[in-house]
Amino acid sequence: MAQVTQSAASALPRGFRSAEQGWPRLDRIPHPPRRVPLIGDVVGTHVRTPIQDSMRIAAGLGPIFRRRAFGKEIVFVGGAELAAELADESRFAKHVGLGVANLRPVAGDGLFTAYNHEPNWQLAHDVLAPGFGREAMAGYHPLMLDVAGQLTGAWDASAAAGRAVDVPGDMTKLTLETIARTGFGHDFGSFERDFATEGPHPFVTAMVGALTYAQRLNVVPPLLSSVLLRGAQRRNAADRAFLNRTVDEVVAARRAAGGGPGDLLDRMLEVAHPETGERLTPENIRRQVITFLVAGHETTSGALSFALHYLAQDPAVLAQAREEVDRVWAGVEVPAYEQVAKLRYLRRVLDESLRLWPTAPAFAREAVADTTLGGVHPMRRGAWALVLTSVLHRDRAVWGEDPESFDPDRFAPQAVRGRPAHVFKPFGTGARACIGRQFALHEATLVLGLLVRRYDIAPEPDYRLKVTERLTLMPHGLRLRLTRR
Ligand code: HEM
Numbered sequence: 001m002a003q004v005t006q007s008a009a010s011a012l013p014r015g016f017r018s019a020e021q022g023w024p025r026l027d028r029i030p031h032p033p034r035r036v037p038l039i040g041d042v043v044g045t046h047v048r049t050p051i052q053d054s055m056r057i058a059a060g061l062g063p064i065f066r067r068r069a070f071g072k073e074i075v076f077v078g079g080a081e082l083a084a085e086l087a088d089e090s091r092f093a094k095h096v097g098l099g100v101a102n103l104r105p106v107a108g109d110g111l112f113t114a115y116n117h118e119p120n121w122q123l124a125h126d127v128l129a130p131g132f133g134r135e136a137m138a139g140y141h142p143l144m145l146d147v148a149g150q151l152t153g154a155w156d157a158s159a160a161a162g163r164a165v166d167v168p169g170d171m172t173k174l175t176l177e178t179i180a181r182t183g184f185g186h187d188f189g190s191f192e193r194d195f196a197t198e199g200p201h202p203f204v205t206a207m208v209g210a211l212t213y214a215q216r217l218n219v220v221p222p223l224l225s226s227v228l229l230r231g232a233q234r235r236n237a238a239d240r241a242f243l244n245r246t247v248d249e250v251v252a253a254r255r256a257a258g259g260g261p262g263d264l265l266d267r268m269l270e271v272a273h274p275e276t277g278e279r280l281t282p283e284n285i286r287r288q289v290i291t292f293l294v295a296g297h298e299t300t301s302g303a304l305s306f307a308l309h310y311l312a313q314d315p316a317v318l319a320q321a322r323e324e325v326d327r328v329w330a331g332v333e334v335p336a337y338e339q340v341a342k343l344r345y346l347r348r349v350l351d352e353s354l355r356l357w358p359t360a361p362a363f364a365r366e367a368v369a370d371t372t373l374g375g376v377h378p379m380r381r382g383a384w385a386l387v388l389t390s391v392l393h394r395d396r397a398v399w400g401e402d403p404e405s406f407d408p409d410r411f412a413p414q415a416v417r418g419r420p421a422h423v424f425k426p427f428g429t430g431a432r433a434c435i436g437r438q439f440a441l442h443e444a445t446l447v448l449g450l451l452v453r454r455y456d457i458a459p460e461p462d463y464r465l466k467v468t469e470r471l472t473l474m475p476h477g478l479r480l481r482l483t484r485r
Pocket residue numbers: 094100111112113125179291292295296297299300303358359360362363364425426427428429431432433434435436437439440
C-alpha cells in the first residue's frame with residue numbers, strides 16, 4: 001500500500017486538494033440549492049456543527065453530494081454502496097486531509113496523522129500493535145478496574161447527596177486516566193480535582209483547545225484565518241507547548257525509572273522492529289504519546305456518554321442490560337478480564353450508540369489510481385471523499401425505515417449476518433482503521449457493566465439530546481440522576 005499511495009500523493013498538489021482537482025465530472029454530484037457566489041454552500045449551516053449540517057444536507061441530496069465553502073469543495077459519501085467501494089483497499093486508502101491534516105502540528109507523523117507513505121507509520125504500527133493484543137489487554141484490565149473504582153467512588157458520593165452527575169465530564173476523566181495509566185503509567189489525578197473550582201485537567205483543556213482549533217481551520221477561509229483566528233492562534237501555540245511539555249515529563253520520568261511494566265511507553269522506548277531492528281525516534285515517541293492520549297480517550301468518552309444517555313432514556317433496554325450483568329457476573333465482585341466480553345447485550349447497546357453517534361464521525365479515503373466510483377463518478381489518482389459515518393449508519397437501504405430509533409437488537413448475531421459488509425464503520429476501515437478498537441470496547445463494556453449493576457439511572461426530566469462537535473461528538477450537557485441499588 002505504501003508505494004501505491006506515495007505516487008497518489010504526487011499526482012495532485014499537496015495540502016488541501018479541492019474536489020475540482022480530482023473529480024472531472026463534479027457536475028454529476030449534487031450540491032445544496034442555495035450556493036452563494038464566492039462563499040459557497042453556507043446557508044443554514046454553522047461553523048460549530050459541520051457534521052450535523054452535513055447530515056441534514058445528505059438527507060436531501062442522497063448518497064453522494066458536495067459542499068463548497070470559501071473556495072474549498074469537498075465530496076461527501078453517506079450511501080452504503082459507495083462507502084463499501086471506498087472501503088476496498090485495492091482501490092482506496094486513508095486520506096490525511098482536513099481535520100486530520102490540521103492536527104499534524106500537534107501529532108506529526110504519529111499513527112493517526114501519518115501519511116500512508118511515511119516510514120514511521122509502518123514502523124510504529126508494527127511495534128505497537130502487540131500492545132493491543134489479548135495478553136496486553138488482559139494486563140490493562142486491573143488498571144481499568146482501578147480507574148472505574150475511582151469513578152464509582154465519585155458517583156456514590158453524588159448519588160448519596162442527590163446530585164446529578166456530569167456524564168461527559170466524568171467519562172472524560174475516566175477515559176483519560178485509563179489510557180494514561182495503562183499506556184504510560186501516568187496518573188493525571190483527574191478524579192482528585194474539584195471540577196467546580198479547578199475546571200478540567202489542564203491537559204484536557206489544552207487538548208480540547210487544539211481539537212477545536214483544528215476544526216475551525218476546516219471552516220474558516222485560509223485568507224481570513226490570520227485575522228479571524230489571531231487570538232485563537234496564540235492560544236493554540238500555548239496549548240501545543242503545554243501538550244509537549246506534559247508528554248516530555250512523562251517520558252523523562254519513565255527513562256529516569258529505568259523502565260516500567262511493559263506498557264505502550266516501554267514498547268515505544270525499548271522495542272525494535274522485529275524485522276528491520278529500527279526503533280522509534282524520541283521526536284516520534286513524543287508524537288505517539290500525544291496521539292494515544294488524545295485518540296485514546298476523547299472518542300471512548302463520547303461513546304460511553306451516548307450509551308449512558310440511551311440506557312437512561314429506555315427503561316426496557318436498561319432492564320435487559322442489568323439482567324444480563326446480574327446473570328453473567330452473578331456472585332462476582334470484581335469481574336475478570338474474560339467476563340467482560342460475555343456481556344453481549346451491553347456490547348450491542350454500545351454498538352447501537354456508536355451507530356447513531358459514531359464519535360469519530362468521518363474518515364477520508366483517496367483513490368490509489370484513476371478509478372470510477374459507483375460506475376459514474378470518475379476520480380483521478382489522489383482524489384478523495386469524506387465518508388460521513390453517521391449518514392452511512394442511517395442508510396435506509398441497510399438499516400430499515402426507522403434508522404433514527406435506538407434498537408440494540410440491530411446488533412444481534414442474526415441481524416448482523418443479514419447485512420452486507422462495510423456498513424458499520426465507527427472505527428474506520430482497512431489498514432488505517434483504529435488500532436485501539438479492542439481497548440475501547442473492553443474499557444467501555446466493563447465500565448457500563450459496573451455502572452448498570454450499581455445504579456438506577458434516570459435522565460433529567462427536560463433533557464433533549466444535543467450533540468456538540470469538536471472533531472469528535474459528545475452529548476452536550478448530559479446529566480443523570482443515580483440511585484445506589
Ligand atoms: C470508541 C472509541 C474509538 C473510536 C470511535 C475510534 C475511531 C477511530 C477511527 C474512525 C479511526 C480511523 C481514522 C481515519 O481513518 O482517519 C481511528 C484510528 C486510530 N485510533 Fe481510534 N477510536 C476509538 C478509540 C481509540 C483508542 C482507545 C485508541 C488508543 C488506545 C485509539 C487510537 C487510534 C489510533 C492510534 C488510530 C490511527 C491508526 C492508524 O492509522 O494506524 N482509538 N480511530
